[in-house]
Amino acid sequence: MQINVLKFGGTSMADHKTWKQVLEIINKYEFPVVVVSATARTTRRLVEAGELAARGKLKEALEISDSIKERHNQIVEDFLKENPHEKNKLIKDSCRKNTEAKISKLNKLLTYTERQSTLSPQMKDAIAGMGEQISSYLLAQCGLALNMMTQHIEARKIIKTDAEYGKANPNLLEINQRCGSLETVLENGFIPIIGGFYGESPKKTITTLGFEGSDYTASLIGGAVNAETIEIWTDVSGIYTSDPRFIPEAKPLDEMSYFDATEMAYFGAKVLHPSTLKPAQERNIPVFVKNMFEPEAAGTKIIRESHHELDVLAMSFKRDIATLTISAYETVMGYSFLTKVFSVLEKHRLAVDAVNTTEASVTIALSDSALLDTLSKEFIEVGNVSLTKDKGLLTLIGCSVNSAQKLTEHIFGALGDIPLDLISFSKEKRILNLVLNNEELIEVAKRIHKKLF
Numbered sequence: 001m002q003i004n005v006l007k008f009g010g011t012s013m014a015d016h017k018t019w020k021q022v023l024e025i026i027n028k029y030e031f032p033v034v035v036v037s038a039t040a041r042t043t044r045r046l047v048e049a050g051e052l053a054a055r056g057k058l059k060e061a062l063e064i065s066d067s068i069k070e071r072h073n074q075i076v077e078d079f080l081k082e083n084p085h086e087k088n089k090l091i092k093d094s095c096r097k098n099t100e101a102k103i104s105k106l107n108k109l110l111t112y113t114e115r116q117s118t119l120s121p122q123m124k125d126a127i128a129g130m131g132e133q134i135s136s137y138l139l140a141q142c143g144l145a146l147n148m149m150t151q152h153i154e155a156r157k158i159i160k161t162d163a164e165y166g167k168a169n170p171n172l173l174e175i176n177q178r179c180g181s182l183e184t185v186l187e188n189g190f191i192p193i194i195g196g197f198y199g200e201s202p203k204k205t206i207t208t209l210g211f212e213g214s215d216y217t218a219s220l221i222g223g224a225v226n227a228e229t230i231e232i233w234t235d236v237s238g239i240y241t242s243d244p245r246f247i248p249e250a251k252p253l254d255e256m257s258y259f260d261a262t263e264m265a266y267f268g269a270k271v272l273h274p275s276t277l278k279p280a281q282e283r284n285i286p287v288f289v290k291n292m293f294e295p296e297a298a299g300t301k302i303i304r305e306s307h308h309e310l311d312v313l314a315m316s317f318k319r320d321i322a323t324l325t326i327s328a329y330e331t332v333m334g335y336s337f338l339t340k341v342f343s344v345l346e347k348h349r350l351a352v353d354a355v356n357t358t359e360a361s362v363t364i365a366l367s368d369s370a371l372l373d374t375l376s377k378e379f380i381e382v383g384n385v386s387l388t389k390d391k392g393l394l395t396l397i398g399c400s401v402n403s404a405q406k407l408t409e410h411i412f413g414a415l416g417d418i419p420l421d422l423i424s425f426s427k428e429k430r431i432l433n434l435v436l437n438n439e440e441l442i443e444v445a446k447r448i449h450k451k452l453f
């Protein structure tokens with residue numbers, strides 16, 4: 001059985017018209033396993049509701065919950081109106097009942113959050129995961145109105161994780177075992193539809209895999225069923241040389257390697273969750289990024305080895321970076337200085353984006369977070385600390401080994417008199433990182449893109 005895992009993101013799940021398009025794409029496959037996101041903007045609104053409740057604004061939080069309910073009821077209603085079927089009443093009733101139950105659970109979580117006056121990570125995940133729980137059930141029901149044998153499969157039964165809320169780690173052994181049931185569903189002629197992004201901890205609580213986590217759900221399932229392809233269906237025709245929303249001249253790439261695509265996601269390209277390619281890579285499963293609205297366009301194929309003759313393959317950028325420079329006290333031995341700095345990062349499980357060192361100082365660039373002040377305090381044990389916020393990180397990916405000279409010339413030409421905070425280049429990894437001010441990031445990205453692509 002050659003299984004294709006298809007993932008549809010928030011924009012694909014925007015309204016009843018896109019739901020129809022999603023179902024039509026699914027219908028072209030013999031053995032599809034489908035993973036869907038929440039409807040567009042729903043996850044963000046759910047988190048907003050949780051935050052409002054924690055600040056005592058339960059009424060506003062419940063209004064959001066109510067509008068989410070109304071929106072989903074409306075999508076189903078419009079869908080069924082445009083796709084009449086003898087079972088429509090049955091489908092509509094079961095949709096309403098399911099959404100009602102989910103929203104009533106959500107309201108309980110919001111009320112509890114208000115009483116606690118804080119949105120705990122556990123509660124935040126339970127609330128945030130609600131969007132996919134609702135959308136996946138409803139899409140499966142709407143499939144029935146098109147005479148498709150769509151079957152909702154609860155993600156909690158399959159995506160088993162640890163209890164690290166907000167960024168849960170999948171339990172691959174359990175996931176691999178439980179995905180066996182999907183093959184039975186397919187053998188019986190049904191099409192499994194699963195909510196992405198969330199899973200379940202050993203304590204049976206809801207966890208989430210991080211923002212954009214539905215991509216990761218799809219690849220975890222793809223790896224587990226040893227899929228023929230994992231296909232990320234979205235609103236652009238593949239991975240572009242840079243974010244087309246900001247760089248209109250950006251072009252889609254035909255092909256790239258797992259490594260380059262991972263780096264691209266890690267350094268800010270929202271088109272993929274950074275962990276997506278891991279399960280695919282382990283089993284050498286090609287990953288496609290394709291456009292829902294232009295299904296005929298080739299999209300991008302991501303595979304193990306992809307060679308190119310270009311000076312540079314692509315460019316990512318990421319806003320809201322902070323830089324921390326730690327200058328060692330004279331009493332701290334040079335050889336233990338870096339160990340001390342990195343053990344603080346390890347303690348807080350923080351990954352850095354770029355690093356520069358001199359013999360007695362280190363500058364690290366990392367995403368701005370609530371932890372920065374704690375970090376700065378801990379670094380004071382080792383040296384003088386200076387913290388700068390509101391920075392942006394620009395990353396060139398797949399730099400050709402022989403073009404470093406040419407690239408830096410172009411970069412400095414593009415920068416003009418815009419100040420640069422940090423530059424680092426890894427020949428081995430073919431990555432060049434620049435840190436500069438947030439407000440100049442997009443302008444510099446545009447200029448560099450014009451020169452290099």
Ligand code: ADP
Pocket residue numbers: 008009010011012037212233234235236238239240241242243244245268269270271272
């Ligand atoms: P989905 O809802 O399908 O998950 P996302 O919004 O998460 O969609 O991802 C698609 C968006 O990613 C695109 O609309 C685009 O703006 C953004 N993006 C950022 N960098 C890139 C890139 N290099 N190539 C393509 N899209 C990118």
Ligand code: ASP
Pocket residue numbers: 009010037038043044131196197210211212213214215
């Ligand atoms: N709905 C989640 C988010 O907005 C997961 C996803 O769409 O991939 O991050």
Ligand code: MG
Pocket residue numbers: 009010212215270271272
């Ligand atoms: Mg996405």
